[in-house]
Amino acid sequence: MRRVDKAKYTEEFKVAAVQRVEAGHRPADVSRELGVVEQTLHNWLKAQREGRLGHGQARAVTPEQMEISRLRAEVSRLRMEAEILKKAAAYFAKELL
Numbered sequence: 001m002r003r004v005d006k007a008k009y010t011e012e013f014k015v016a017a018v019q020r021v022e023a024g025h026r027p028a029d030v031s032r033e034l035g036v037v038e039q040t041l042h043n044w045l046k047a048q049r050e051g052r053l054g055h056g057q058a059r060a061v062t063p064e065q066m067e068i069s070r071l072r073a074e075v076s077r078l079r080m081e082a083e084i085l086k087k088a089a090a091y092f093a094k095e096l097l
Helices: 011-022 027-034 038-049 063-096
Strands: none
Touching (some): 011 038
């Protein structure tokens, strides 16, 4: 199994994600849309409550940037699904022989 590099997110991205949750979206939905591990989003929410998030000169995240992030997460998920399907097809083809 290959090692997954630690993702780095901008302060603006974190603040925008937290704002979506505070606006009433479920954390699970926001994390899935943005391609962020749900626990990471909860850590950002906790940091926001403790006043440790958003102290930098955060620029607003544009809708285009949010869409790009969502699409990247979807591409990653689809690649993983395609890999699983390839392995399954190879397994079942092997059984037929």
